Amino acid sequence: MRNKGRSARMTALVCMAFLFTTGLALASGRGVTDDSVKLGFVLVKTGPVAALGIPQGNAMIDYMNYINEKGGINGRKIKVLWEDDGFQAPKSVAAVKKLIARDKVLTVMTTGGTNQTIANMKNIKRYKMVNIPNAMALEFFDPLHPYIFALGALYEWQYQVIVDYINDDLKMKDKRIGVVYTKKEYGKKGLDAVKKRAAKYNIPVVAELVLPTGAVDASSQVLALQHAGANIVITCDVLPPIISFLKTAEKYNYWPQVFGFNWATDDLLVKACGPAAKNYIGSGFVGSWTDDTPGIKLVREIAKKYNRKPKLTSLYIGGIGVSMLFAEGIKRAGKDLTPDTLKNALETFRDFDTGGIFPLVTYTPESHAPAKKVKLFKADVEKKCLVPLTGWRSPKDL
Amino acid sequence: MYFLELVISGIAVGSLYALIAMGFVLIYKATGVLNFAQGEAIMVAAFICYYLVTRFGVPFWLAVPLTLIASALLGAVTERLVIRPLLGEPVFSVVMVTIGLSIFLRSMAGIIFGHHNYVFPSPFPVKPLQMAGIVLSHNHLWSMIISFSLMLIFFFFFKFARLGLGMRATANDQDTATLMGINIKSVYALTWGISFVVAGLAGVGLANVMVLNVGLAFVAISAFPAVILGGLESIPGAIIGGLTIGILENLAGGYLDQIVGGGVKDVTPFAVLFLVLMIKPYGLFGTKEVERV
Numbered sequence: 207m208r209n210k211g212r213s214a215r216m217t218a219l220v221c222m223a224f225l226f227t228t229g230l231a232l233a234s235g236r237g238v239t240d241d242s243v244k245l246g247f248v249l250v251k252t253g254p255v256a257a258l259g260i261p262q263g264n265a266m267i268d269y270m271n272y273i274n275e276k277g278g279i280n281g282r283k284i285k286v287l288w289e290d291d292g293f294q295a296p297k298s299v300a301a302v303k304k305l306i307a308r309d310k311v312l313t314v315m316t317t318g319g320t321n322q323t324i325a326n327m328k329n330i331k332r333y334k335m336v337n338i339p340n341a342m343a344l345e346f347f348d349p350l351h352p353y354i355f356a357l358g359a360l361y362e363w364q365y366q367v368i369v370d371y372i373n374d375d376l377k378m379k380d381k382r383i384g385v386v387y388t389k390k391e392y393g394k395k396g397l398d399a400v401k402k403r404a405a406k407y408n409i410p411v412v413a414e415l416v417l418p419t420g421a422v423d424a425s426s427q428v429l430a431l432q433h434a435g436a437n438i439v440i441t442c443d444v445l446p447p448i449i450s451f452l453k454t455a456e457k458y459n460y461w462p463q464v465f466g467f468n469w470a471t472d473d474l475l476v477k478a479c480g481p482a483a484k485n486y487i488g489s490g491f492v493g494s495w496t497d498d499t500p501g502i503k504l505v506r507e508i509a510k511k512y513n514r515k516p517k518l519t520s521l522y523i524g525g526i527g528v529s530m531l532f533a534e535g536i537k538r539a540g541k542d543l544t545p546d547t548l549k550n551a552l553e554t555f556r557d558f559d560t561g562g563i564f565p566l567v568t569y570t571p572e573s574h575a576p577a578k579k580v581k582l583f584k585a586d587v588e589k590k591c592l593v594p595l596t597g598w599r600s601p602k603d604l
Numbered sequence: 605m606y607f608l609e610l611v612i613s614g615i616a617v618g619s620l621y622a623l624i625a626m627g628f629v630l631i632y633k634a635t636g637v638l639n640f641a642q643g644e645a646i647m648v649a650a651f652i653c654y655y656l657v658t659r660f661g662v663p664f665w666l667a668v669p670l671t672l673i674a675s676a677l678l679g680a681v682t683e684r685l686v687i688r689p690l691l692g693e694p695v696f697s698v699v700m701v702t703i704g705l706s707i708f709l710r711s712m713a714g715i716i717f718g719h720h721n722y723v724f725p726s727p728f729p730v731k732p733l734q735m736a737g738i739v740l741s742h743n744h745l746w747s748m749i750i751s752f753s754l755m756l757i758f759f760f761f762f763k764f765a766r767l768g769l770g771m772r773a774t775a776n777d778q779d780t781a782t783l784m785g786i787n788i789k790s791v792y793a794l795t796w797g798i799s800f801v802v803a804g805l806a807g808v809g810l811a812n813v814m815v816l817n818v819g820l821a822f823v824a825i826s827a828f829p830a831v832i833l834g835g836l837e838s839i840p841g842a843i844i845g846g847l848t849i850g851i852l853e854n855l856a857g858g859y860l861d862q863i864v865g866g867g868v869k870d871v872t873p874f875a876v877l878f879l880v881l882m883i884k885p886y887g888l889f890g891t892k893e894v895e896r897v
Contacts, residue, residue, distance in 0.1 A: 252711070256719025257817060389867050415857070416867045420822055422620060422814060425613035426857030426869060433606050433858070446721055446815035453813075457732045457741050478723035478815065481730075517720050 237312030238543045241278075243536060244285045245270070246305035247315040248322065249340065250293040258444070258469075259318075261516040262340065263288050265505075265525025266315065268512045269533070279536045280543075287311060291318050298322035299329065306333045313545055315532055316340045320391055323354070330354060334545035336535070336552065338528050342468075343391075347575045353545070355552055355569055356576040357528070358491030361392050362399040364467045365440070366601035367580050368489055369403035372438060376463065384413035384436025384462070386427055386451060388443040396442025396467060406604050412436050417447045424454040437462050444469045445518070449478045456482035463487065471583055472520045473591040483585040487595060491580050492527060493562040494594055495519040501527075501561025527563040534558065565598045605737055610858040611851055616744030618850020619751040620813070623806035624827035625834065625842035626754060627799045633762070633837045634771040634795035636695055637687075640702040643824025644709035645800045649675045649807035650816055651717045654724055664727035672804045679800025683793045691792075692778070706821070714818050724811040743812040750805055751843055758839045771795055775837070829873035833880050835887030844888065849873045 237244035247266060250259035270284040278284060287309055289301035298318045305311045306329070313336045317326045320341040330337060330353050338355050339346055342364075347356040359367075372381060385400050387393035397414060404411050413434040415427045428451070431439060439455075439462045441448050448470045455461070456479075464486045466475075471488030473495055479486075493502045505526045509516065516522035531552070536543060538551035553574075557566040565579040578600045583592035624646065631639045652674050656667035686705055690698050728742035761768040773781040774791045781788055810823060830849045834841025849872075857869030880887060 252714050252719060253818070255819075256714065257721050260719060413862060415861055416869065418870055420819055420826075422810065422823055422826060423613070423617040425617065426610060426854040426861075429606065429609050429613065429854075430858050430862065434862075446817065446819075449721075449723065449815050450813070456730065458739050474721065478721070 236306070236310050236545070238282070241282055242285055243279070243282045243543065244287065244309065244311045245313060245315055245532065246287040246289065246309060246311035248289045248291050248298050248301045248305070248317050250318065251288070251290040253292040255293045255444075257518060258521060259290075259293070259340075261514075261518045261521040262525035262528075264512075264514055264516070265508075265522040266529045268508050268514065269526045269529035272508050272511065273529075273533050279533060280541060282536075282543075284533070284536075286315075291322055293319065293322075295321045295325035299325050302326050302329050302333075302335070306335070312543065313337060313548060315528065327351070334549070336545055336548045338531065342576070347573065350572065350574060353549055355531075355574045357524075358468065358564070358576050359489075359578055359580045360576075361395045361442075361467060363578050363601050364489040364491075364580050365396050365399035365442070366403050367582070367599050368440060368465045368467075368487075369400060369407065369409070370599075370602050371487075371582060371596070372463075372465075373407040373409065376438070378437060378463065381409050381438055382412045382434070382436050383409055383438045383440060384415070384431040384434060385411060386415050386417045386424075386431070386439060386441045386443065388419055388447065389416055390419075392467070392469070393442040396440075400440050400442070403604075417441075417443055417451060419444060419447055421447050421450060424451040425458075427451065428454045428458050428460055431462070432458065432460050439464045441466045441470060445472060445475060449475060452479045452482040452486065461485055465489070468492075468520070468580070471592060472518050474517050474519075476585045476587060476592060477590045479585075480590075481587055484587050486585040488583050488592060489580045490520055490583060491576070492520050492523045492564060493581070494583055494592055495523065496589075496591055496593065497562055499562025501530075501563035504561060505563065523563055527560050530560055530563065531555075531558075531567065606858070607855075609738060610854045612738050612740060613744075614851035614854035615847055616740060616748065616850070617854065618830075618847035619744065619748040620806060620809050620846075621827040621830045621850055622751045622843045622846025623747065623754070623802060623809060624824055625830040625846045626751075626758070626839060627803040627806065628824075628827070628831045629834070629837060629839055629842045630758070630799040630802060631795055632775075633839075634775045635687075635698075635792060636775050637698045637702065638836070639799070640699065641682075641706035641709055642799070642803055643821035644706045644713070645675065645678065645803035646807040646810065646824060647818060647821040648678065648709060648713055649800070649804035650724070650811035650820055651713060653804075653808050654722055654811060654816055655717070657725055658722075664725075668808055671808060672801050675800040675804030675807075676797040679796040679798070679803075680793045682800070683796035687792065687796065688789065691789075710818055710821055713821075717818070719818055722816040724816050726812045728812065741813075743809065747809045750809070751846070754802065754805075755839055755843045762839065767791075767794065826873065829877040832877050832887055835889040838887065838889035841887055841889030849876065852876060 249263045267286050270286045274283045291298035317323050320343045323339040336353050338357050342360045346354050387397045466488040468490045471490040476483045505523050535548050535552040539547040552569050553571045555567050555569045565577040579598040582595040584595040586593045627642045653667050653671040656662040732739045732741045770786045774788045830845035834845025852872050853869050856872040860868040
C-alpha cells in the first residue's frame with residue numbers, strides 16, 4: 207500500500223515537471239527562427255456574426271503581408287495563421303491550443319471577443335500569449351494582466367462621451383433620452399453607463415427597450431419611444447438591429463437624434479439606411495475611411511493593393527491598427543524575440559502614433575489600459591459614409 | 605391610438621410569421637415530419653433574390669418568380685436526395701436528417717454568399733401608407749395580402765383538389781395511400797417543393813425588413829411558437845398563430861417591456877407556447893389523435 211502511494215506521488219511529480227517544462231519550452235523558443243516569425247489569431251469567420259471577424263482578420267493578414275513585401279521585420283518574414291472560433295468561447299480555447307501546441311506560434315494576437323478572451327485567461331497566462339482582445343472590457347486591464355493589452359475605449363467611456371456631447375453640444379430643448387439595448391454584456395454595460403451619466407446631468411431617461419440582435423421588426427420599440435416622448439435615442443447594440451431600428455423609425459416618421467457605439471459606427475450603416483440614417487451619430491476609436499491622415503491613407507493603399515473592398519470599413523481599419531501595434535512591438539523586441547521580450551517592447555509605447563488609425567497608444571509595465579479617447583462621427587447621407595463630427599474626446603471628469 | 609398602432613404593426617409582423625409557419629405546416633401536414641431546415645430555405649431564397657436583383661440586374665418583380673422557381677427546385681431536390689432515401693424510416697430519423705440539412709445549407713450559404721450583412725434593395729416606396737394616423741409599410745401590407753391569399757388557396761387545395769387530398773391521405777397513412785393508388789413519392793416531392801416556395805415568399809418578405817445575412821435562418825425559431833399555437837397541421841392555424849404571436853409580441857414590447865425591465869417581448873411567444881402545450885397540446889386548430897388499444 208505504501209509503495210502504491212509513493213508511486214502515485216512520483217507519477218504526479220513527473221507529470222507536473224513535464225507540464226512545467228513543456229510550458230516553459232512552449233513559451234521560450236516558440237514560433238521564431240532566424241528568418242521567420244509565426245503569429246496566430248482567433249477571430250470568427252463563419253456563422254451569424256462572421257461579418258464582424260472577416261474584415262478585421264483580412265486586415266491583420268494584409269498588413270503583415272505588406273510588411274513582408276517591405277523586407278519583413280529585423281530580417282524576419284511574418285507568417286500569420288487564422289483560426290475560426292465561430293464566435294464561441296469553447297472553440298476559441300481549442301483554436302488557441304492548436305495554434306500554440308501544434309503550430310507553435312510566437313503568440314496569438316487576439317483570441318476573439320469578451321467571452322472568448324475570458325475563457326482563455328489561463329492559457330494567456332500559461333503560454334505567455336501577448337494579445338490584444340477584440341473587445342473592450344475593464345477586466346482585461348484592471349487588474350493588470352501581464353500579457354493582455356487593451357484595444358480601445360471601454361463601452362462605458364464611449365457612452366459617457368456620448369452623454370457629455372448630448373449635454374454640452376447638442377442644441378435641443380427638453381432633452382429626453384430613450385435607450386435601445388440588447389441583453390448582452392455590451393448592451394447592459396451601455397445602458398448602465400447612459401443612466402448613470404444622464405443622472406449626473408439631470409437628463410431624464412424616459413424609456414429602456416430591448417432590441418435583440420436578430421429582431422424581425424423594431425415597430426414596438428419605435429412606437430414605445432415615440433409614446434414616451436424620447437427625442438434622443440441611444441442605442442447599445444450592433445449594426446444589423448440598428449439598421450432595422452433606423453429604417454423602422456423612418457417608416458413611422460420618427461426622427462430623434464440617434465447615437466450608437468463603436469460596433470454600430472460604420473459606413474455600412476449609412477449605405478444601408480440611406481436617408482433613415484440622417485440623424486445618426488456614432489462613437490468610434492478608429493479613424494474614418496475618408497480621413498486624410500497618414501495611417502488611414504496607408505489603410506486605403508493596403509486595401510487597394512490586396513484587392514479588398516471591406517463592407518465594414520471600421521473593422522478593416524482596426525485590423526490594420528492591431529497588426530501595426532504588433533509589428534512595432536516585434537521591431538522593438540529586436541533579434542531576441544520571445545513572448546516576454548515582445549511584451550516588454552509593447553510596454554515601451556509612449557504616445558505611439560498609428561497615423562490616425564487609433565488615438566496615441568501608451569502601454570507601460572504598470573498599465574495596459576487603452577486610451578480613454580473616442581471620436582464622434584455623423585452620417586453623411588449624400589456621401590454614404592460617416593464623417594468626423596469631433597476630434598478625439600475623453601469623458602469629462604464629473 | 606397607441607394600442608391600435610401596436611396591434612396593426614403586430615399584424616404586419618405576424619403575417620411574416622404566418623408565412624414561415626405555413627412552410628412548417630405544409631410539410632408536416634403531408635409527411636408528418638417537422639422540417640428543421642425551413643429557416644435555411646427562407647435564407648437561401650432571400651439570397652437568391654438578392655443576387656438576382658443586385659448582381660444580375662433582374663427587376664424585382666421578375667426576380668421574385670425566378671426565386672420561387674429556384675426554391676421549388678431546391679425543395680424537390682432536397683426531397684429526392686435527402687428525404688426519399690429515408691422513406692419508411694422512423695420519423696425521428698427524418699427529423700434528425702432535417703437538422704443536419706439545416707447545418708449543411710447554412711454552411712453552404714456562408715461559403716457561397718459570404719457572411720456579410722446585405723441590405724435588400726426594396727422595391728416598395730419608403731413612405732408608408734397612413735390611414736387615420738395608423739402607419740403601415742408597403743412591405744408589411746404585401747406580406748399580409750400574400751399570407752391571406754395563400755391561406756385561402758391552401759384551404760381549398762387541401763379540401764377539394766385531388767392532389768391536396770392525396771397529400772393529406774399520405775400524411776395520414778402511407779401504406780393505405782399507396783394502396784389507394786397515390787404516388788407518394790410524387791406527393792412528397794411536391795410537398796417539399798411547395799413548402800420551399802412558401803419559404804421563398806417569406807424570405808423575400810423578411811429580407812425587405814431585416815438585414816440580410818446567414819443569420820436570417822434563425823428567424824424560423826421566432827415563428828415556431830406560431831406553429832405550435834395554431835396546430836402543426838392547420839393552415840388557418842398557422843395564419844392565426846402567426847398573427848396572434850405578432851400582436852402579443854408587440855403589445856408585450858409596447859406595454860410590459862417598460863415595466864419589467866425589458867426583454868418581455870422576446871419571451872412572450874415562448875410563454876404562449878408553454879401555455880398552449882399545457883392546455884391544448886395539439887394547438888388551437890390541431891387534430892387530436894386518439895389511439896385505441
